[in-house]
Amino acid sequence: MLKYTVLFLALVSSAKEGWGRERFTIETHDGNHIGAVLKSAPFIKIDDGYYFFGRESVNWYVAYEKCRELEAELVTFETDEEFDAIARYLKANADRGNYWSSGNDLGKTGIHKWFSNGQRINSLRWAHGQPDNAGDKEHCIHLGYIYKDSQGFELNDRPCAYDGNSLFRFICEAPKLETISIVVWK
Ligand SMILES: [Ca+2]
Ligand SMILES: [Ca+2]
Numbered sequence: 001m002l003k004y005t006v007l008f009l010a011l012v013s014s015a016k017e018g019w020g021r022e023r024f025t026i027e028t029h030d031g032n033h034i035g036a037v038l039k040s041a042p043f044i045k046i047d048d049g050y051y052f053f054g055r056e057s058v059n060w061y062v063a064y065e066k067c068r069e070l071e072a073e074l075v076t077f078e079t080d081e082e083f084d085a086i087a088r089y090l091k092a093n094a095d096r097g098n099y100w101s102s103g104n105d106l107g108k109t110g111i112h113k114w115f116s117n118g119q120r121i122n123s124l125r126w127a128h129g130q131p132d133n134a135g136d137k138e139h140c141i142h143l144g145y146i147y148k149d150s151q152g153f154e155l156n157d158r159p160c161a162y163d164g165n166s167l168f169r170f171i172c173e174a175p176k177l178e179t180i181s182i183v184v185w186k
Pocket of ligand 2: 156
């Protein structure tokens with residue numbers, strides 16, 4: 001909203017007096033609507049999103065900090081299709097690592113939400129029997145091959161910190177792109 005306000009004020013101040021019709025028309029579109037060549041490094045484009053795969057093994061909080069340093073968030077899977085795209089990418093790279101997502105139930109035990117947008121996690125990609133809050137201390141969600149016989153990536157809850165067996169890699173997701181076009185009578 002602030003973006004629009006600033007843009008609007010800038011345009012109003014530059015508009016000529018006496019102009020009898022809308023001098024400027026502004027359109028916004030989700031995504032890279034005009035196919036601009038983007039410098040996205042260190043983020044990799046996968047489907048419609050841009051992601052960074054952090055290789056250090058850290059607890060959930062450190063993972064979040066690392067993403068914020070990149071002005072990004074830990075990955076949020078708004079759809080199972082997004083999850084599948086990431087899983088396909090990792091599989092194609094023969095990567096069976098564990099990666100933190102933004103998901104957790106730190107706010108209220110048993111109510112799992114994506115931390116980047118506050119939405120409930122409605123995913124069909126939980127591993128069998130998960131989330132189980134094992135030992136009453138698993139509140140952060142990662143993806144990985146959860147069981148010895150797992151055939152692919154799934155979601156699971158693990159301790160967010162203070163657990164040497166829960167130091168994972170992480171996936172950061174860059175902010176969404178929006179294209180703003182300004183059409184002007186010249
Ligand atoms: Ca996402
Ligand atoms: Ca678990």
